[in-house]
Amino acid sequence: MIAEDYRHIDAPALRRLEALAPLDQTARQALQAAIARSRKIAPRRELMIEGREVKETLLVVRGWAARIRILSDGRRQIMNFTLPGDLVGLCGQENPVSSATIIAMTPVAVCTAPDIAAAPALAQAYAVSRAREEAYLLAQIARLGRLNAHERIADLFLELLERLEFAGLASHGRFVLPLTQEVLADALGLTAVHVNRMLQQARRAGELSWQSKELVIHDPAALARQVGRAPVRVTTAG
Amino acid sequence: MIAEDYRHIDAPALRRLEALAPLDQTARQALQAAIARSRKIAPRRELMIEGREVKETLLVVRGWAARIRILSDGRRQIMNFTLPGDLVGLCGQENPVSSATIIAMTPVAVCTAPDIAAAPALAQAYAVSRAREEAYLLAQIARLGRLNAHERIADLFLELLERLEFAGLASHGRFVLPLTQEVLADALGLTAVHVNRMLQQARRAGELSWQSKELVIHDPAALARQVGRAPVRVTTAG
């Protein structure tokens, strides 16, 4: 019992899914069994390739990945980040083809996501997960379309904070951000140089610190107010 | 039989769904019955409101709508356009809440989308529809993040052409574009003034004409090549 509780609290992927929807014992066990069989993926390797058939749904257990698109002339856009507890390749359709490439940004561990047939309680968690992912895509569109550089950075950081909190990987505005400024720039539709300048400005303004991969947002609520950000919600429950 | 064929060819919504997945007679009849009970929505009225519970899935039968988000200071971003044959509010989850507002840009007709239980053949069509919608959100992200003004306009026009062709509402690079330049600007993350300038430039360059709401892309394939655009695909079939 104690051991079980410990695993539960400690495993970010499990924790996130539990936060999205109530899971029964069957679902929890199916997830733990799946996670136990997870495999590693090295940084820069693909979890999924654009145009390639999607064979199974993956659950990210550890590490960061990113859904990217590369233009013919080398410009790169990161559509979103994939964090522990996120599902990739979820889609109720036959013969699905991936509409973007997903690559590991850090060492990543993934497992095959348990089938809903084996644990029906997962259906709601998976559905909510997918709905949240869509909502974050919309947020990314608004960010790129209508926010300036400073707002984009703040808004993305607040989003990452919110998402990592679900998985128990962040609290009090503090989390590990294992990305380079160049990667950030590719997500924000900016250049690395400009991201750098805006980060310095935010540091000087006392909004945040970021050193040796640890980001601290000094006052998340105030920053959210400043850039006009509201948390993402996709269900009436919770 | 002839009458049936005629309805089929003529109804853009039905035509689009048939293009996404094979439908059997049951599905077709369920759709026709639903479409027959469609209701009108005036321009500027909401089909769905951010934060409000989603009660039913809607099928757009006629007209254009847009998924929008308005920032506290009045800036507006259009995330995507909703065209005839598109489904809104599709999501396999309980107690869903809309993550954005959808408003009619023209007079719109919608109906309640037939339930999958009543016509199982629709499941694949709905799933593919949802996958395509997601793919277009990704395309919008890449557009806003990494394309310049000229490329954004061309890429969006080509996307609209592609989508309207599915519904039989466009051919040979020609379709009705019932939007103002300001609306276009809100979709493209630009100002109306700049959209205007770029449109003129595109006209002068002989890329397109747009008068009295009819847009003509003179050479879609060439333009697609020029801005590096590939058609969206989400299944191995087709």
Added chain:
DNA sequence: CGCCAGCTTGAATCTACTCAAATCTTGTGG
């Protein structure tokens, strides 16, 4: 036929980009 929304044009400004070089970190092999 006059009005109003939408379109067009110009000039000044600003945000973000480009290019280039210097400095700092981090990881690795000796």
Added chain:
DNA sequence: CCACAAGATTTGAGTAGATTCAAGCTGGCG
């Protein structure tokens, strides 16, 4: 444990693409 290399961050100067503000135009509709 240090030295080095490679990668990442920082800074500067000049430029380009897009915005802002403002004014004039046009065409569709009452």
